[in-house]
Amino acid sequence: MFRHGSLPDTQIMRKTVLAVSLSLLACSYPALAGDTKKGKQVFTEEAQPSCTVCHTLSDAGSSGTIGPDLDEMKPSREQVINAVTGGVGIMPAFNESLSSEQIEALADYIVEVAGATR
Numbered sequence: 001m002f003r004h005g006s007l008p009d010t011q012i013m014r015k016t017v018l019a020v021s022l023s024l025l026a027c028s029y030p031a032l033a034g035d036t037k038k039g040k041q042v043f044t045e046e047a048q049p050s051c052t053v054c055h056t057l058s059d060a061g062s063s064g065t066i067g068p069d070l071d072e073m074k075p076s077r078e079q080v081i082n083a084v085t086g087g088v089g090i091m092p093a094f095n096e097s098l099s100s101e102q103i104e105a106l107a108d109y110i111v112e113v114a115g116a117t118r
């Protein structure tokens, strides 16, 4: 026996499946150039206190001398993530004020502009 009500349900299901697959597709292709730009914004503006206060990084136009010169240090992605997440010495931890997405964008940016090998 066919029930008339069953057809619209199927259509709703199809639309839902389509919407879910589209959003999954969007997530699996991050825009790399966009992330670098975003990382710079985190470095110069979103992190509080700003990384520029304490660190020199020429691409960001910063010349802080409280922490190591990042152009010279060329930290790895892991070094940046660890330092920013947990803090080092007098450097504060940012894990409560920045999302892991922001911290990763930051690490990608610093590695990119300071020329470290990943």
Ligand code: HEC
Binding pocket: 043, 047, 049, 050, 051, 052, 053, 054, 055, 066, 067, 068, 075, 079, 080, 083, 084, 088, 089, 090, 091, 092, 094, 106
């Ligand atoms: C209040 C000043 C200050 C701020 C703000 C600051 N740092 Fe630091 N940072 C330091 C100091 C000082 C050190 C060295 C700590 C030590 O070795 O004892 C350091 C160390 C580091 C290191 C090297 C870690 C290692 O493995 O030795 C990296 C990378 C770094 N900072 C990145 C950042 C980034 C990115 C930001 C912004 C989210 C930031 N810092 C904000 C002061 C600061």
